[in-house]
């Protein structure tokens with residue numbers, strides 16, 4: 001265990017600022033990476049221009065959000081955002097959706113979340129963190145793991161970015177469940193990347209690579225669109241039960257708890 005008391009506890013002021021502009025969520029380094037590799041050089045393809053990117057919803061989260069929008073009678077403008085064009089099955093496998101809107105469509109006039117108290121998405125729960133120290137983005141872990149948030153006060157200055165284990169302990173102490181959401185979100189990103197490599201090795205998919213962007217967009221437009229877990233069941237990578245249990249583990253932050261526990265001991 002590490003001394004953690006010098007890192008204060010985060011209190012969200014529920015000002016709604018993080019949800020009032022969900023465009024431009026990605027940092028500069030991520031944007032540059034996506035411009036270089038996200039539109040055809042890697043199996044996972046962005047459908048949305050970088051400047052129109054908003055909060056990403058995993059496909060199993062988007063299903064809930066579509067239901068919430070129906071319940072509330074709003075158009076959340078949820079559309080596919082990222083996926084793999086599989087030339088073997090001529091399917092566009094949707095990994096993520098996004099809400100195509102400047103402000104989150106669920107944000108109410110009073111700045112409060114319209115689905116507060118319901119199960120929201122990792123991206124709703126992880127803010128003001130952008131990511132956790134577990135995700136290797138090829139850059140040192142520093143204050144850039146935080147977004148802009150008035151509730152952060154002096155927390156980013158008080159963290160020890162040079163000692164990863166201590167940092168994880170401090171982040172859990174200061175952010176609790178919010179930190180677990182960031183860790184779990186990063187875990188799912190890594191899981192998805194490994195899954196693509198595994199499916200390629202097993203010759204279960206043949207992603208389109210190195211197509212010109214316009215041609216790729218046309219092919220994706222003509223392909224059948226299928227959500228990731230549905231596709232995994234179709235190709236018998238998962239049974240329905242395995243798919244459900246995997247999603248359930250993601251939703252209960254099982255991997256995040258395990259990862260953090262391995263570093264700081266029982267939570």
Ligand code: SF4
Pocket residue numbers: 011012013014015016017018019127128148149150151152
């Ligand atoms: S996380 Fe920060 S920006 Fe978002 S509502 Fe809370 S205090 Fe406001």
Ligand code: SF4
Pocket residue numbers: 018019022055104105106107108112113114115116120121123124
């Ligand atoms: S669903 Fe709620 S918490 Fe999530 S981005 Fe929208 S307003 Fe914010």
